[in-house]
Amino acid sequence: xxxxxxxxxxxxxxxxxxxxxxxxxxxxxxxxxxxxxxxxxxxxxxxxxxxxxxxxxxxxxxxxxxxxxxxxxxxxxxxxxxxxxxxxxxxxxxxxxxxxxxxxxxxxx
Amino acid sequence: xxxxxxxxxxxxxxxxxxxxxxxxxxxxxxxxxxxxxxxxxxxxxxxxxxxxxxxxxxxxxxxxxxxxxxxxxxxxxxxxxxxxxxxxxxxxxxxxxxxxxxxxxxxxx
Numbered sequence: 214x215x216x217x218x219x220x221x222x223x224x225x226x227x228x229x230x231x232x233x234x235x236x237x238x239x240x241x242x243x244x245x246x247x248x249x250x251x252x253x254x255x256x257x258x259x260x261x262x263x264x265x266x267x268x269x270x271x272x273x274x275x276x277x278x279x280x281x282x283x284x285x286x287x288x289x290x291x292x293x294x295x296x297x298x299x300x301x302x303x304x305x306x307x308x309x310x311x312x313x314x315x316x317x318x319x320x321x322x
Numbered sequence: 323x324x325x326x327x328x329x330x331x332x333x334x335x336x337x338x339x340x341x342x343x344x345x346x347x348x349x350x351x352x353x354x355x356x357x358x359x360x361x362x363x364x365x366x367x368x369x370x371x372x373x374x375x376x377x378x379x380x381x382x383x384x385x386x387x388x389x390x391x392x393x394x395x396x397x398x399x400x401x402x403x404x405x406x407x408x409x410x411x412x413x414x415x416x417x418x419x420x421x422x423x424x425x426x427x428x429x430x431x
Binding site: 216217218220221227229231232233246257262263264265266267270272273274276293302306308309310312313314315316317318319321322 | 325326327329332336338339341343368369371372373374376379380381382383385411415417418419420421422423424425426427428429430
């Protein structure tokens, strides 16, 4: 199974989450894994791709894919996810950016 | 300077490039750096973010940001970039996916 998400024909939505971490784990790894599990159970979830550069201040990029904007909003409003978002702002992330985008074209090999 | 791209107020375009590498460098690192340099000189370029997981088959994600769809098309059609795309298909990437998306909302901290 590929780790590149097997998304359907566009249009669909991509949430591009870019971040730099603070030092130390503080429960991050466990919650990050839980968030993937939780996202997979949400309505309209299409897939997720994640990568993080090595080293202090390594950039991390996670892109989650959703059927429509309503699915994106429901995910953002998930109660357990809201708690994780708060931990992210307060503890785990030195900086982050969330971009909500509509995928219009897709190709690959 | 942050490694998270300092993009303007949406709307703008994001090209999400996800890949897994083959074994060996084959000039990849040098050309990858050159492509960033080249992209930065293209009309409508707004920024780029890249991350790659460690290890064999580590997933890589690069997101480049562009003012509009025309800028995306010009970048795809850049002659030196076309040569790199061919090398990517034939040599560097085991698999890849390109998604062209329109960023509608952005927030962060």
